[in-house]
Amino acid sequence: MNGTIIEPDLGFIKDLTASGAESLKKCYQCATCSVVCRIAPEGSPFPRKEMVWAQWGLKDKLAADPDVWLCHNCGDCTTNCPRGAKPGDVLGALRKATIEKYAMIRPLAALGGNFAAQFIVGAIVITGLLLAIGHTNVLANYHSVDKNGHLRIIFNNFIPTHDIDKLFAPLFLLGVVTAIYGIRRFWNDICDAAGLGKYTGRNALPSIAPTIGQVLKHNVFASCGENSDRKTPHLLTFFAFIALFITTNWAVFYLYVLGWKPGDYSSLSNPLKWLGNAGAIMLIAGSYLLIKNRKAKSEKQTSSNFDWSLLYLVFFIGVTGTAAEAFRIVGAYAPAQAVYVMHLIFIAQLFIFAPYSKLAHMFYRTTAMVFAKHTGRELKAAA
Ligand code: SF4
Ligand code: SF4
Structure with missing residues (x-):
């Protein structure tokens, strides 16, 4: 038989x-x-x-x-x-x-749910940056007094922004390459498993725009029953990432296209700051509510370290970014610089581990939704 x-x-x-x-x-x-x-x-x-x-x-x-x-x-x-x-x-x-x-660098993927190990890696990377720069000046802001006699803290005086960019730009690009590597392998496998052959990418292009529209509206989340209260905090966090991505590129435009100096755009009257601060507030509020929701439902639904790692990382990024700015504005240079270093460590942690953390759901889920649309398999909620 x-x-x-x-x-x-x-x-x-x-x-x-x-x-x-x-x-x-x-x-x-x-x-x-x-x-x-x-x-x-x-x-x-x-x-x-x-x-x-x-x-x-x-x-x-x-x-x-x-x-x-x-x-x-x-x-x-x-x-x-x-x-x-x-x-x-x-x-x-x-x-x-x-x-x-589908991870490109397996040892990093193995740390996907280990917050402490990820933090140590981030700390080593930032310590390496500080050592490589060699001229980090912890007292520079102590002497930064403007013409009115007010202490004016500029983080660039402490750690040069251009040096930070030299580290973060490659880390970001590595994250993008890693994501593309994973998506490509995932796409080929799902097409192959469905009997479509491996290279059907071009045929699916018309399905991308409507899927992105669906993701932006979060309308699938709206049809959830038990966890329907997750939609708003998830949306807040999602749009916070978009706002902060735009803010970062806006600053890059000032620095490297218009030739501004670091600190020239740090006034609260600059629209870049409005968007950045709005993004930070949304990030803190969204991640806080997501953590609170998960804790409230811990009896019914399991949350693994993999879930918690990303939520706490996102929350800490928002809190340290906002606190560093607040200390800078009130002229507390020592706490401002200390919190700023913590903020850089968390950002490094995010850039290094994002493709291996729960954040990877942004591109794997979107790819699966494009595939579903491409093959005419509409989700009940979307239909
Ligand atoms: S399979 Fe997923 S989407 Fe469907 S009810 Fe279960 S948790 Fe929700
Ligand atoms: S017993 Fe299995 S099939 Fe039935 S509801 Fe639970 S998970 Fe689904």
Whole structure:
């Protein structure tokens, strides 16, 4: 008699269990989760099939499954599962496994949920920068008095902005290259698994713009039941990143196109500062509310270190950036500089680990949504 031989990857099951999917074995395939999910498409819905594939340890099949990313972690399936198998949490653990599989630098991916280790790497990088510059001047701002006799703190006097840019520009580009590397491999695998062949990228181009529109509106989140309150803080954090990205490039334009000096645009009357401060406030508020929501639901839904690492990192970036500015404005040069260094460490941490952290969902989920649209598999919520 012919049959399919399934070779479970036991190591994969063990890793999943350690990443928050310890309830996986409880699933008895009743399919309630797929029925209650308000997002899964009608044909071949998730997450029931992913639960059985995960129980069987089908690592490669799950990595090439766009449905793992179409899930928006609403938690409705977890709430309604009669066995307490927490399918929403299992899909979260599967997303982490996918990020690790498509990682360009595996050792960095292994630290995706280890906040302390990531912080140490960030601190080493910034310490290396300070040593390489060799002329960091901790007392420069102590003497920075303007013509009215007021202390005027300019961070560039302490650590030259151009030197920071020489470090952060390559780190940012490395993050972009890493993301493209992961997306490309993921795309090829999902196309291959769907029988479309590996290189169908160009055909999917018309699906990109409507998908980005969907992401900007967050309308899929709106249809979540259990976690519907996540939409607003998620939107705040998302738009905070966009605002801060624009602010950074705006400053680059001042510095490297118009030839301004660092500090020339640090007045609160500059619109660049308005956007930057609005972004920082949205970042703090959004990440704080996301942390609060997760803590409030910790009895029902599991949050792994992978979840917490990114949330706390984003929160600390917002707080240290805002505090450094506040100390600068009131003329407290020593705390301003100390907090500024912390802020740089957190930014370095973000740039180095973003493609291996939960932030990677921005590009993997968007890719899966483009694929779904490209193949006519509309999400229930979007339809
Ligand atoms: S995860 Fe729960 S609801 Fe889904 S099939 Fe398994 S037992 Fe049923
Ligand atoms: S967590 Fe939400 S979106 Fe994901 S499978 Fe469960 S119900 Fe569907």
